[in-house]
Amino acid sequence: MTAPTRSERTDRSPGPSYQDLLDADTREVPDFLRTEGESGFGIADIPASFYFDRDLVALEKERIWKTVWQFACRETAVANPGDTVVYDIADLSILLVRGDDGGLRGFYNACLHRGRQLRQVDGPVSELACQFHGFCWDLRGELARVPARWDFPQVTDEAFVLPQVRVDTWGGFVFVCLDPDQVPLRDYLGRLTELEHWDMAGRYVEAHVEKLLPCNWKVAQEAFMESFHVVTTHPQLLRGIGDANSQYDAWGWTSRAITPRGTPSPHLSYEPTEQEIFDAMMGLGLDDPRILELPDGATARTVIAAATRSRMAASLGPKADELSDSECVDTFFYTAFPNFHPWGSYNRTCYRFRPNGADPETCFMEVLVLSPFSGERPPDAPVRRLGLEQSFLEAVELGPLARVFFQDEYNVGFVQKGLHTLVEHKPGVSFGAYQETKIRHFYALYRGLMGI
Ligand code: FES
Numbered sequence: 191m192t193a194p195t196r197s198e199r200t201d202r203s204p205g206p207s208y209q210d211l212l213d214a215d216t217r218e219v220p221d222f223l224r225t226e227g228e229s230g231f232g233i234a235d236i237p238a239s240f241y242f243d244r245d246l247v248a249l250e251k252e253r254i255w256k257t258v259w260q261f262a263c264r265e266t267a268v269a270n271p272g273d274t275v276v277y278d279i280a281d282l283s284i285l286l287v288r289g290d291d292g293g294l295r296g297f298y299n300a301c302l303h304r305g306r307q308l309r310q311v312d313g314p315v316s317e318l319a320c321q322f323h324g325f326c327w328d329l330r331g332e333l334a335r336v337p338a339r340w341d342f343p344q345v346t347d348e349a350f351v352l353p354q355v356r357v358d359t360w361g362g363f364v365f366v367c368l369d370p371d372q373v374p375l376r377d378y379l380g381r382l383t384e385l386e387h388w389d390m391a392g393r394y395v396e397a398h399v400e401k402l403l404p405c406n407w408k409v410a411q412e413a414f415m416e417s418f419h420v421v422t423t424h425p426q427l428l429r430g431i432g433d434a435n436s437q438y439d440a441w442g443w444t445s446r447a448i449t450p451r452g453t454p455s456p457h458l459s460y461e462p463t464e465q466e467i468f469d470a471m472m473g474l475g476l477d478d479p480r481i482l483e484l485p486d487g488a489t490a491r492t493v494i495a496a497a498t499r500s501r502m503a504a505s506l507g508p509k510a511d512e513l514s515d516s517e518c519v520d521t522f523f524y525t526a527f528p529n530f531h532p533w534g535s536y537n538r539t540c541y542r543f544r545p546n547g548a549d550p551e552t553c554f555m556e557v558l559v560l561s562p563f564s565g566e567r568p569p570d571a572p573v574r575r576l577g578l579e580q581s582f583l584e585a586v587e588l589g590p591l592a593r594v595f596f597q598d599e600y601n602v603g604f605v606q607k608g609l610h611t612l613v614e615h616k617p618g619v620s621f622g623a624y625q626e627t628k629i630r631h632f633y634a635l636y637r638g639l640m641g642i
């Protein structure tokens with residue numbers, strides 16, 4: 191794949207680019223924010239059937255889920271010997287286990303007797319005992335016991351070792367890969383590892399919400415992979431967000447979107463004042479009382495950056511003062527193909543999207559809030575699970591983000607429904623050439639693996 195970088199492109203929105211804003215930063219900006227990756231990836235339509243064709247579900251399992259590195263859980267969930275996590279993907283289930291030797295292993299989560307899932311819930315155990323007939327393995331996957339062993343002359347300790355998948359960790363995340371030939375995790379994550387600059391490992395899970403959505407997993411994540419929808423879906427943000435001035439970059443298996451904030455949307459027909467920009471960024475409506483009167487000459491960008499530095503000092507100490515305005519104010523949205531979406535800097539949010547078993551019409555969206563801390567590591571929050579009939583608004587632990595997710599979730603079911611109708615008269619969906627770069631990059635990889 192070779193596609194132009196943003197600077198090489200001529201199809202740009204009016205208004206300052208992200209790189210222009212960096213030139214005005216009051217601090218030194220990390221070098222990697224000055225770089226640009228490929229963008230674009232053509233203008234071809236993507237077949238709408240990709241979102242509901244039941245034959246593609248089986249192909250996705252074989253060519254996507256059985257080949258990629260994928261985020262399974264946080265390391266803290268399997269920190270101690272005997273800790274287990276069930277990671278379900280497509281119609282497969284993987285069991286992460288911390289061994290009594292300290293090793294972290296991933297087993298196919300199926301009993302070698304008659305196939306029952308070895309475990310269906312997370313939590314600590316002393317051995318891996320199947321609840322059906324009691325075949326039992328130790329925490330390293332060696333066969334420990336077979337009831338009525340006399341009746342299984344074919345069962346040998348060697349043949350009944352639990353099969354494993356590849357497991358590796360980065361940034362406090364545990365990844366699994368079912369393909370022995372895939373590149374090592376670090377090579378796969380490539381440029382996404384620049385997130386280490388913001389210490390992803392030194393975070394705890396302050397909130398974890400899983401929501402079942404009435405759409406294909408690709409429809410759901412695509413709703414988050416561009417800032418183009420902000421003008422219509424989140425109009426309350428416009429005075430404080432340079433939505434159309436976002437920079438989109440792709441490298442290898444990963445992509446990045448940087449959306450400047452504290453700068454007005456080029457979609458607005460007027461120039462808001464710095465006070466109006468500030469109020470919008472604080473989530474205030476036009477009639478809400480002001481939180482702060484900006485001093486003369488101050489910009490929303492620098493005032494919010496200063497406030498962020500003092501807030502972050504509690505967890506980062508003196509390092510907080512070195513944060514650039516950009517790291518304090520802008521949003522950095524990374525993706526590792528196919529479904530892992532951590533935000534950068536201290537935005538704290540991380541998404542994962544998974545199909546719901548073999549059903550192409552529903553999927554799971556998860557939001558993790560990964561917060562820095564000082565002193566003793568706080569315990570991770572339990573998962574709040576929301577069904578189809580519930581809304582993100584119930585997830586009070588997400589704060590103001592719950593409203594934004596609610597606006598996003600509102601669309602996706604109607605997209606799924608509309609796609610079935612669209613194909614009656616138009617075979618594909620038509621992504622933008624630049625602003626939907628992350629989605630086009632996803633499909634360049636997806637179509638390559640799927641062979642379609
Ligand atoms: S299926 Fe596991 S012991 Fe029978």
Ligand SMILES: [Fe+2]
Nearest residue numbers: 413414423598
């Ligand atoms: Fe959104």
